[in-house]
Amino acid sequence: MKWLRTGPSGAGLAGGRVCFDELVPDRRPALDRDVIVRTALAVIDRDGVAGLTMRKFGAELGVDPMAVYYYLPDKGALFDAVVEAVHDEVGELLVEEGATWQSLVWETFQRTRRVLLRHPHTIPLVGTRPVLSPRMLARADRLIAALVEVGLTAATALNIVACARSYTVGYLLVEAGVPAGPPVGAGVADADVMVAYPSLAAGMAQGYDPDRQFGMGLRALLDGFPAG
């Protein structure tokens, strides 16, 4: 399986800029949309989404907090850019000989999950901010095209991808979700759980293997789809 990294990393940032102040012609911008976004991702990885405030973020960049607003309209746009950066990291599948639609969808979302688990704090953002940028749409378009190439109709392909994406994001949300606050009744000891919630306890007796469980659900989704 080969993966293609899409997105801008590495591009941009070169080339001589025209500077308005002609007396100091080679002063360069301290900032850059790309470093802003990458730094934001790093901060979120470290401190969580709530840990990224525009003021602290400015300090992190070594710049006045308001400088960021020259490149992005507001905090929401920064979050959207971070989501897009994470999706760029997932990249794109290269179709190989013998690929089936099942193998393509399977690999796509297995990889999506693995990448998102490396950025767990971005998962609520990814689940919550559907970004419809040209790069995102183009990637979706090529995935659909690949699935059509191996035999699906475009409508079915879209259907399956939408469902598999929903499942993956939903699964990641609960997987990465730190149980919010200590709510009513937290701190129940394991032994107590067994008598209070016997069926739940019985179901968890074998332990919980998130990789396996995720795979079973994704497999079931593909096997059950009335497509092939």
Added chain:
Amino acid sequence: MKWLRTGPSGAGLAGGRVCFDELVPDRRPALDRDVIVRTALAVIDRDGVAGLTMRKFGAELGVDPMAVYYYLPDKGALFDAVVEAVHDEVGELLVEEGATWQSLVWETFQRTRRVLLRHPHTIPLVGTRPVLSPRMLARADRLIAALVEVGLTAATALNIVACARSYTVGYLLVEAGVPAGPPVGAGVADADVMVAYPSLAAGMAQGYDPDRQFGMGLRALLDGFPAG
């Protein structure tokens, strides 16, 4: 199909209270945990999650903003309580003659979706705040028990429920997700979309029916599960 409303609504709030000030013995609290939570849900339904600030919320309740803190430790706890209230509204399935594990899981999450679509602004909350309160755990426990009754092992039941829940929440998130801000490249006309993203456009040509698509995915998940 019969549904049981679980949760506290209707209980509480009666009974004579003991008042510390014995000279004015029948003064009653202006507030109540239950009215706080119900009001919060109503405000979120109307104004969205960001529209609920503790200060405006106090005004809505006709009370000093800080009064709420007597009943709940912080805003996060308020959100958790709202999530629980929504789950109470979903209620619980009564097992009928001839039920199969497929029919039970199907009905449970179809109903979950219908209820959450009546409170679309709470969906990010539900997806993002896994509440593990006794009521939630008890409901999960009884669902597992019901599935065991119709033939599943507890482990398989838990597995399937976890996957179906992930799928449902993930699906609702994109369904209710207002595309964040006008990101790069928004405002592309339909005709342009067709040439820029031909496969995507072909897939959407028949139109998009969220009910049908959700049902297909859930059905596939159930049909594909190696359980029966």
Added chain:
DNA sequence: ACCTGAACACCGTTCAAGT
């Protein structure tokens, strides 16, 4: 073109006080 700094209109929460 790119960045700064002050200012505006908010936040959630602590804490001492009132009744």
Added chain:
DNA sequence: ACCTGAACACCGTTCAAGT
């Protein structure tokens, strides 16, 4: 027991100004 009010330590963003 239940609620108030002032105060603290923050926010995101606008806008005029600097270079």
